[in-house]
Amino acid sequence: MDVEKAPSAGGARLFIGIDLGGTKIASALVDADMKTMGRVTVATRPEEGPDAVIGRMLGTVWELCEGHGCGVGDVGAIGIGCPGPLDQETGIVLDxxxxxxxxxxxxxxxxxxxxxxxxxxxxxNVAALAENRMGAGRGARHMMYVTVSTGIGSGLILDGRLYVGAMGAAGELGHVTMLADGPLCGCGNRGCLESLASGTAIAQRAREAAARPAGAGILEAANGDIDAIDSALVALAATGGDATAQAIMRAAFEYLGTAVANVLNLLNLDMVVIGGGVAQVGDVLFDTVKRMIELRAMACMARDVRVVPALLGADAGALGAACCAAERLTKYVP
Ligand SMILES: [Zn+2]
Structure with a gap:
């Protein structure tokens, strides 16, 4: 649907955001101050096909309205945060x-x-918007949000607005090349940040190490089962003092910090917000990223930038989608 021809939503008091993930659909109803008035989460079950998934997304809309005691006509607009490259104009998820x-x-x-x-x-991108409007990045005018989990995603707020680029695809920090001839990435390139610093990459390096004597501690932490090694287990082994696990984490976060330093030199941001499952390790990630910024970014770019953990966690997707709908479709700014 062409948003230009969409019904007017001026003066709306409510918005709905839907976070469409591979395992769950998390939806939220927010008021005009972006305060959460209701939440519904259901399983995505993508194996049942797009029509079934879209039907379940609609189910969350009806349920949110019913729970709040309002009609769908009281809602100003709906925003949907989706994975993968998509076409914002036509509302089509490409891949x-x-x-x-x-x-x-x-x-x-x-x-x-x-x-x-x-x-x-x-x-x-919607998570970046949520962190900027109501989370850790509140007040930042030039901000990058980075999520480090199984993959690495990012979103940019430039001059106070979500920056999506010429084709709507901007903000793929995970696919900047950090190591020529590095590991093969899911995108087809080699040595992408994602192939070196994501949770998947950390687990892969740890499994390789576990096959060698130096990785004995990691293998022991996994009860001898190489396949049981994931990034959370590596983090646990590192916290417990295992030198190999510590070296794997440090190397990953040095790549992450170097990538962030490159972005700072390019965009002169005032804040970098880092979230996602891997960022739960805390200080070791943030200290390493800050050290790499000191080391690699120009002094004027590094001096005043704040690097902080994300605040909104799993809620960022649905809240950001609601923000996106409010700002883009009704020009509403809380
Ligand atoms: Zn890649």
Missing amino acids: APNLMWKNVSVAAPVAQATGLPVCVENDA
């Missing part, structure tokens, strides 16, 4: 491997069923 989706129209069926304007935006 989302974890949903097994290629060229799936998401905005149109939701707009048709609800009669509301609907926007879709990349999941890391």
Whole structure:
């Protein structure tokens, strides 16, 4: 659905954000101050196909309205945060491997069923918007949000606005090349940041190490089962003093910090917000990133930048999608 032709939502007091993930759909109803008025989470079950998934997304909309005692007509707009490259103009998800989706129209069926304007935006981008508007990045004018989990995603707020680039695909920090001829990345390139510093990459390095004598401590922590090694186990082994696990984490976070330093030199940000499962390790990640910024960014770029943990956790997706809908479709600014 063309958002230009969408029904007007001026003066709306409520917005809905939907975070569409591979395992769950998390939806939130927020008021005009972006305060959460209701939350609903259901399983995605992508194996049942796009129509079933979109039906379950709509189910969360009806449930949120019912729970709040309002009609869907009281809602100003719906925002949907989706994985993968997508077309914001047409509301089509182009390629989302974890949903097994290629060229799936998401905005149109939701707009048709609800009669509301609907926007879709990349999941890391909406999380960036949420952290900027109501989370750790509040008040920052030039900010990058980075999520480090199984993959690495990011979103940019430049001059106070979400920056999506020429094709709507900006902010793929995970796919900047950090090591020529490095490990093969899911995108087809070699040595991407994601292939060196994501949770998947940390686990892979640890499994390689566990096959050698130096990795005995990691293997022991996994009860001898190499396949049981994940990034959380590596973090635990590192905290417990295992030198190999510590070296693997440090190397990953040095790549992350170097990538962030490159972005600082390019964009002169005032804040970097880092979230995602791997960032739960805390100080070791943040201290290493800050050290790499000191080492590699120009002094004027490094001096005043704040590097902070994300605040909103798993809520960032749904809240950011609601923010995106409010700002883009109704020009509403809380
Ligand atoms: Zn890549």
